Amino acid sequence: MSVNNKRASAILGSPFPKSTSEKIVELVLQRLRDNSWETDVIDLSKIDAESLLIRNEDEKLDKVLKSVVQSDLIITASPTYRATYTGLLKVFLDLLPQESLSEKLVLPIQxxxxxxxxxxIEHGITPVMRSLGATVLTNTIYAWSSQFKEDGSPSPGIIELxxxxxxxxxFLLN
Ligand SMILES: Cc1cc2nc3c(=O)[nH]c(=O)nc-3n(C[C@H](O)[C@H](O)[C@H](O)COP(=O)(O)O)c2cc1C
Incomplete structure (x- = not known):
């Protein structure tokens, strides 16, 4: 890959730290950093819940939202809860302004x-990101528990994705 000066923001939608989706995010971000991308991780479990539900003004959250809409690539990462992505990720996405992701690429990881x-991914996160104007990659990443080895490392199938x-x-950026 030969892309320079691009910025990627990864949004972690698990309510818990050290989720398997975060592990995949780290592998993707490392590949991007190896190719001179700037990367940023937003862990939604660390953002005040009252702010996410718009009950508080929160400058920190405003900054986070701004950094997302200024990224070239947004990676969404979430465990599957009740056949879709988490509610935590949804409340965050609901705060993004209309069309704020136009001309942005999105890579969903679940x-x-x-x-x-x-x-x-096809019927959950993808239409939501498109409703914000984003271009969602065709090669998304869905992995399940048995694809992780006993030591927690990902199987070759995940690396291939x-x-x-x-x-x-x-291909899209060159
Ligand atoms: C509330 C809840 C709902 C879940 N619903 C589903 C589901 O509908 N389909 C599925 O494949 N896994 C489901 N799971 C399992 C998680 O997706 C799975 O354990 C997770 O991907 C592992 O990620 P983690 O490391 O972030 O916990 C559910 C787990 C929880 C806690």
């Missing part, structure tokens, strides 16, 4: 307990 809901996403990014 994990699940099994492969049963592997199409959820990451390779495909990075290849598509390279």
């Amino acid at each position: 994990t699940g307990g099994s492969s049963d809901h592997s199409l959820t 990451i390779n495909n996403s990075v290849k598509e990014l390279d």
